[in-house]
Amino acid sequence: MAARTGILVLAVVLGAAGCSASEGDAPATEPPSASAPAPAPPPASPKLELVSWADRLCAATRLFDEKPDRPKASGNPAELPGLPGHGEMIEQLEWASYLNEIPDFTQASIELLDGLGPEPVAGGADLAGGYRSALQRLLPEVAKYRADTGSASADAVGKVAELVAALKTDGPTVSDLRTRDPLFAQAHGAAANCGPQGMFPRPGQGVPTRTSPVPPPQQTSEAPPLPPAADGDNVGACFDGTCEVKILGQTPIPLDDRFRLPGMLLATPEAPSVQFTGAGQPVTGAPGVPVTLLGTITIRVVAVRGQAAVLNFAPA
Template sequence: MVAAALVLAVGGCGSGSDEKADAPEQDSAGATTTPARPPSAELVRWVGDMCASTAALGNIRKDSAADLKEIRNPDRLGPTAELLAVGYLSRTPTAVEDVERDLAGLDPSGVPAADRLLDAWRKKLKRVVSALDELSPSAGFDDAEGSAAGVDRHVQSLTPPDPDLPALTKKDPRLAAAYRRAEQCAPGWQPAGETASPEATGPLPKAADGKNTDACSDGACEVLVTSTADITANGVDVHVAVSDDYVTFRTAGTLMQLGGAGGEAGFGDELKATVVAHNKDGAVLRFTTP
């Protein structure tokens, strides 16, 4: 009897151990938990794209603040505040529009809270883009600091909606897992910089007429401009300003900015200007009559 009872007791303990091994895991409070499934590749891409756009907007805010500071205190030997403002007013709206376009093309994530975040970003960007569309770059010539400060106020409003993506990951295991896997969400990640073209890094070619802008009087010349120049070509008075990023052409009725080699500016039926080459040292410009 004693032996039989002992066998039954041992058998009972063994059976209980097997059942516990097959049971779902429990947390410290005794609640049953189910292991989280890995996130889908689509969700990882979605989260990565959201992180990339958020980083891009952070860079735009940072660059805008730096540009405004430079416009307020331009280098005495560099471009004037007006020229700096025109360049800033030309490129900043484009940068914001690029992010708006990226987020507009983002499909729903399938996570309601994340999709609400996307919708909030889109509304912010739409409001800012609409406001920036109303301002012409030429305003920089009339009020350099005021026009730039107005744009910067709109840009600085592009902060992440609340709750932002990191906050949402603390409440949703799927988002948290996707966030960990998306390389764009890693600390310190930045969008890859654009590769400079050979024209932007190599030496400028020799201009046929050097710096002699008087050679342009008949409407046909090729000159080097390293900062600013007032050129009269075929009866058209053109003020040219060269910065690291743009070549600005201004006449009594037009204002145009070109970036990089190959750009063309037309002045009615009287004159055309082509940027032959452009880098940090200046620009080689060719003027011709159409």
Template sequence: MRVRSAVVLGAFALVAAGCTTGGHALPAPLPPVPAAARALVAWSQAVCTSVQALQGLQTGIDEVNHTAADPSQAGFLAPEISSYVSGITGRIGQAGQGLKSVPPSGIKAADAFVTQLGKSLDEVTEKAPSDTTAQPTLAQARELATTVAALKPAAADLSKVVRGDAKLNASSNVAPACAPVRQFGPVDAAAPTRPLVEWADTMCGAVTAAMALKAQKIEDLIITDPRYARLSGFDLGSFISSAGPGVARLVETLGTVTPSGIPAADKYHDGLLASLRAVAPKLPSSDSQTADLAFQPVEQLKPQAEQIIGVLATIALPSPDLPAIEAANPVLAHSHDVAPQCRPLGSPPPTLPPAANGTDLGACAGGKCQVLVTGQADITASGLTFTASVTLSGVRILQDSGELSFGTGGSGSFGTPGHMVTVRLAGVLDGKAVLDISTG
């Protein structure tokens, strides 16, 4: 036993002295894994979500071909072709729109990947039937399938890109939508973890949605401008029929959250879920009545909406609040700080992004501008006039043909083919909104 102890001690002495064993140098220690960056986590989340939408695109045509080869299934062929084509174009469109909204990462290979994948998806879109109202043919479906089959496996290429940059690798590995790419090296004990980033991201989104429901006001639903007063019925009807399903979706989302393992955090989650579950039965359960409600008089819809607003106001947000709970745990705090739907702890109060043209609405006449709107304003862009009305959490675009509503980052278009106005909401705060307006 004494001899064995001496050998072990000798081995430790060699390591401590930095000596070699058996004539071979000891390997140099691996560099530490870099900290995940919030911007790169958001980039990874958006890109991985788009890439996921492309998985399995090549398999759908097999079922179409099988049906086409069986005369007894002739009656099912047309709807199956339609389903296949619409499914492909829908998923390609979803992925393409997601990629277009991804800001540059600052990493050459990563940004080149997004650009190239976007071009490939545009090529597929060009092969899709242009007349969406007509029944696509079998030949069109097969041509689309051939184009889709030529797409390179995006997931494999993305993994190579991620592996090529240590910071992107660390950030991608904690993004909930991304498949982890193995990374070697010591990790800081307080570094964000994938499960806690997912927990924080889901909770931040749920809390934001619950606060928006709780803060709903009747003033945001009724259009007082006589030019568009007829649209109030639609807004009220839409709100009445969607409030219940909105709460139900939050209940479903929170019900699938994996516990964080942090007692205070899980208590907050359970408290919010219980509050939403208590509110849900008091609200209309279906959002399928919008069309019927929209034709009811505003005087009849307003009391219903006010009753629902009263119910939503009873949503109780647990105390202490989520940021306070997360700040008490270093790993959860760091996970929160990189989660895309969360505002970093200790960050300054939110502000509006700068508007290039300030409050000069006349700058929009040429068809392109970025302006600050307070309350409500009439804007003319490239000869098309519309009214922008700022709400609590978004903007309402009113014009003769109807209404568009969306929140920060959202956009809408109106006009005629070849002469469209697109409005994007860059930010909204305290009754003011920054709008990016373009035409094309």
């Protein structure tokens, strides 16, 4: 009896030890915690070279998307204050300006495309080539309508306007490249000439190339008003070459034949400068930067505010 009791006690002890070992062999474990996803890297920013390339490309292709205003044949052209009877001459001056600007814009656009340099984005060279070939076909077609004030006609203006309206690239468009390449789309948004304030290029002048968006000016105070002009807005007072007038928007200014200009001068203010057309290639004046045309008359820009200016004329 004592022997059986000892055996039973030993079995109980061994069983307990076995249970303890079993529990130790399979300890309870918690499921591994899921690690947080790594933060996404910040989007790449376009290099300055790509922004500059986009800026020049947009200026070179502006004629495809934005058509210069076509002067109209009103049948009742506006007269100049103080100089009645010159409405028809004003109209012809506007026609001549248009007929000469379109070939200039076209030639300058080709020059910009020729000078774009290596493509900074895949497909850039093919895109530029499609625009270039279309402009090269357009140039001789519009250049044959170049005219001075005396020979410009509404018919020629209409034909040139039709040619410009029909202008299409021979390859992919800038919009196609923006859709395909997000980095180029960013560069396009940062380029000044790709926005609404972009400009048409002119032969030999290139375009201002900005490599970052221009921040809006901080308006600490309102711009001062234009100073008074001795002759008010009476541009007819300039006929003898001596006047000081205020102009608003594109304004024809009559000058006597002795100044060797073709009848009238076209002044276009756009702060901070004024462009003068009618004596060959357009020239630009600004406050502190007078211009002399054909060695016969000097124009001093007294002040410019937006699309208004005060001009002072004097014989050279």
